[in-house]
Amino acid sequence: MKSYFVAGVVASSILLAGCGTVVRGTSEDIKIDVKPANAKITSTTAHTCVGPCVINVPRKKEFTLTASAPGYQSQVIDVQTRVSGKGAAGMAGNIILGGVVGVGVDAVTGATLDHYPNPVTFNLKRGKGSRKLTPAEIKLMNKAKTPTS
Secondary structure (H helix, E strand, C coil): CHHHHHHHHHHHHHHHHCCHHHHHCCEEEEEEEEECCCCEEEECCCCEEECCEEEEEECCCCEEEEEECCCECEEEEEEEEEECHHHHHHHHHHHHHHHHHHHHHHHHHCCCEEEECCCEEEECCECCCEEECCHHHHHHHHHHHCCCC
16 A cells, blocks of 8 residues: 555655656746836836836746937847747646646647746937837847856
């Protein structure tokens, strides 16, 4: 009888670990860095803050952030979603152990997704007007922040 109990606990643990909704949650913190500090950040998800800051958004929600400060050009960055390695692993766990229900829940909640870029980095330039950063500019900014070994 004891071996059935242990087997049940182990099986339950494996099933829960494979479920992205349980392990990763349905929302994600997005870290926003901005220069100059104290620039105003607005989002199409109705979040506003003064940078640097963190906002929490649903994993499946794509959105746009705008940073602005007096005397600086505003910048706009689109934040998109993509399947992450951890999310894909959770989905694989669902397919192997959790079945169709786990796959469906993770797909509906977006638990397999991460936002990109995260962190979001703004480097406002002096001047007037607004500009939208290209994906290449965003990639370069993120690489510049990553320390090399």
